[in-house]
Amino acid sequence: MADQKFTRADLETLRQWDTPTICNGLELVVPERRAVGFTVEPMVAADRKLPPIVGLARTGLIRGKEAPRGPIPSREDWYDYVAAGDLPTIALIQDIDDRPGYGAFWGEVQSTVHLHLGVAGCVTNGSFRDLDMLAPGFQIVGGRVGPSHAHVHMVQMRCDVNIFGMVAHHDDVIHSDYHGAVVIPADAVTKLPAAIDLITRREKVILDMARTPGFSAAKMREALRAAGEIH
Secondary structure, eight states: OTTOOOOHHHHHHGGGSOHHHHHHHHHHHOGGGTTSSBOOSOOEESOTTSOOEEEEEEEEEEEOSSOOSSOOOOHHHHHHHHSOSSSOEEEEEEEOSSSTTSSOSBSHHHHHHHHHTTEEEEEESSEEOOTTTSOTTOEEEESEEOSOOTTOEEEEESSOEEETTEEEOTTOEEEEETTEEEEEOGGGGGGHHHHHHHHHHHHHHHHHHHTSTTOOHHHHHHHHHHHOSOO
């Protein structure tokens, strides 16, 4: 990406925290985005045990309910676009059918192909299938599970997408786990570790007090004064 503000190592550092913790950090670093930039509907993860995925958004729109009615982007062009370079990528695919997930783009074949192109995973409002045959280590955080790919096809690529309220663009930094996903502004990537450390220390004051024998509302007041503003 142009004028890169972070490295692969910076993105890798963010994988140690779950997505809610990343959202907590963003509340300090970019408070104006406190209520935007993340998914707002329940999602399904292919494997809840996988660590979070972090990478640059590679965006596309799909349909599956009906066959294509005109020219569509080729799968080859999509693969060229989504393949990871210096930084990892995440496929961000919005299903624009009136019933998203009617046909599943993701299954054994696509997860395997994308994994070996260096793609960290996928975030989609659509469906996925082949649960026991997905490429090991390839995370999919999607809208639902479904059995068929129907007429699924790419409609547009390298475009703005809206995944359950999370509006994202090409090259946005995405962090995702089984909780959902969030967009991380480029300027915030290297600032998040310090912000998360501060929040963690503030939370520890409250948690330690809450777990102390004889905890009371009065002691909670004491802990809040010691912790400072939090959440």
